[in-house]
Amino acid sequence: MIDEWPGASTVGRFDPETGVQFVICLDSILNGPAAGGTRATHYADRASAIEDAQRLAGAMTLKMAVCGLPMGGGKSVISLPVPREQLTSREWERILAIHAENIEMLGGNYWTGPDVNTTSADMDVLAGKTRYVFGRSEAAGGVGSSAPTTALGVHSAMRATAAHLGWGTLDGRTVLIQGVGAVGADLASRVADDGARVIVADPSPARLAEAERRGYAVVSTSDVLTTPCDVFAPCALGGIIDSSVAATLPAHAVVGAANNPLADATASQVLADRGVVFAPDFVANAGGALHLVGREVLGWGAEEVDARAAGLGKIIKAAYDLADRERIPTDAAARFIAAGRSAVPA
Numbered sequence: 293m294i295d296e297w298p299g300a301s302t303v304g305r306f307d308p309e310t311g312v313q314f315v316i317c318l319d320s321i322l323n324g325p326a327a328g329g330t331r332a333t334h335y336a337d338r339a340s341a342i343e344d345a346q347r348l349a350g351a352m353t354l355k356m357a358v359c360g361l362p363m364g365g366g367k368s369v370i371s372l373p374v375p376r377e378q379l380t381s382r383e384w385e386r387i388l389a390i391h392a393e394n395i396e397m398l399g400g401n402y403w404t405g406p407d408v409n410t411t412s413a414d415m416d417v418l419a420g421k422t423r424y425v426f427g428r429s430e431a432a433g434g435v436g437s438s439a440p441t442t443a444l445g446v447h448s449a450m451r452a453t454a455a456h457l458g459w460g461t462l463d464g465r466t467v468l469i470q471g472v473g474a475v476g477a478d479l480a481s482r483v484a485d486d487g488a489r490v491i492v493a494d495p496s497p498a499r500l501a502e503a504e505r506r507g508y509a510v511v512s513t514s515d516v517l518t519t520p521c522d523v524f525a526p527c528a529l530g531g532i533i534d535s536s537v538a539a540t541l542p543a544h545a546v547v548g549a550a551n552n553p554l555a556d557a558t559a560s561q562v563l564a565d566r567g568v569v570f571a572p573d574f575v576a577n578a579g580g581a582l583h584l585v586g587r588e589v590l591g592w593g594a595e596e597v598d599a600r601a602a603g604l605g606k607i608i609k610a611a612y613d614l615a616d617r618e619r620i621p622t623d624a625a626a627r628f629i630a631a632g633r634s635a636v637p638a
C-alpha cells in the first residue's frame with residue numbers, strides 16, 4: 293500500500309466466508325468516471341493487493357489520457373486466499389456478487405471490465421447486478437474480448453520501435469514473448485507474419501505445445517530475462533523489470549502488453565542509460581481501453597477502434613522523439629504527452 297498515494301479514493305472490503313479482500317482504487321475522475329479491469333489473484337497480504345491496485349489504477353489514468361478517452365483510471369483487485377482455479381463455482385459467484393455490490397456503491401464513479409483471471413462471461417454476471425461494466429460477451433450485448441485490439445496496438449508499438457532503432461521492419465529480428473495468453477499469442481502471429489523469429493515462454497504446457505506447432509522456439513520461464521533477443525515483449529504479469537534486471541536484460545527494446553512491467557522508478561532510467569528502448573506500457577497496451585471505451589461509450593465501430601489502435605505506434609514515436617530531445621526516459625516523455633492531452637498532472 294502506498295501511504296501517500298495521490299489518487300482519488302481507495303475502498304476495501306473483506307468477506308469472512310471466502311477470505312477474500314476486495315479493493316477498488318479510483319486514481320482519477322478528472323476526465324470522466326474511473327475505469328479499469330477487475331483482477332482476481334493471490335497476493336501475499338492486503339497491503340500488496342492495495343499497492344498493486346493503486347499502481348494499476350494510475351496506469352489506467354495515463355492510458356485513457358494518452359488516447360484522449362473521456363475516462364479516468366481505476367482498477368479492482370480481488371485478492372484470493374487460494375489460486376483462482378481452486379475456487380468452487382459457488383464461491384466465485386458469491387465473490388462476483390459482492391464485487392458488483394461494491395461497484396454499485398461507487399455510484400458510477402467506477403466502471404470495470406475484464407482483466408487477469410476475469411472474462412467477458414464474468415462481466416455478464418456482474419452486469420446482472422450493476423450497470424457499470426464494460427466488456428460483456430457479444431451474446432449479452434457487449435463488445436467481448438479486447439485481446440485482439442490490444443495485440444494490434446502492441447504490434448504497432450513494436451513496428452514503431454523497429455523503425456526508431458533504424459531496423460526498418462521486424463524482418464529477421466528475434467522477438468521474445470513472455471506469456472502467450474490471448475494477447476501474447478495474437479502478437480506472436482503478427483510479428484511472425486512480419487518475418488520475425490519468435491521465442492516464447494509460458495508456464496502452461498498446452499500453450500507451449502501450440503507455440504511449437506506454430507514453429508516458435510520455446511525457452512523456460514526462468515530463462516526469460518537472460519535469453520538474448522532484439523525485442524523483449526512482456527505479456528504476462530507486471531513488475532518483472534527492476535533496476536538490476538534493467539542493467540542486464542539482453543535486449544535492444546522492451547515492447548509488450550503487460551501493465552507496469554517496470555518494478556521501480558529507476559528501471560526506466562537504467563534501460564535508457566544502456567540504450568535499451570522502452571515502449572511505455574500504458575501507450576503500447578492501450579488498445580484494450582480503445583476497444584472497450586471506444587465501442588461501448590463513444591459508439592465507434594470496429595474499423596475506427598482498429599485504426600486508433602494501429603495509430604498507437606505514432607504516439608510511441610512521439611514519446612521516443614521527446615525523450616531523445618529532452619534526454620529523459622521514454623516513460624517520462626509519454627507521461628508528458630498524456631498530461632498534454634488531459635487534466636492529468638505530469
Ligand code: HCI
Pocket residue numbers: 327328329355403404405406407426551577578580581584585
Ligand atoms: C486495461 O487496459 O488494462 C484494461 C482496459 C479496460 C478499460 C476500461 C475498463 C476496463 C478495462
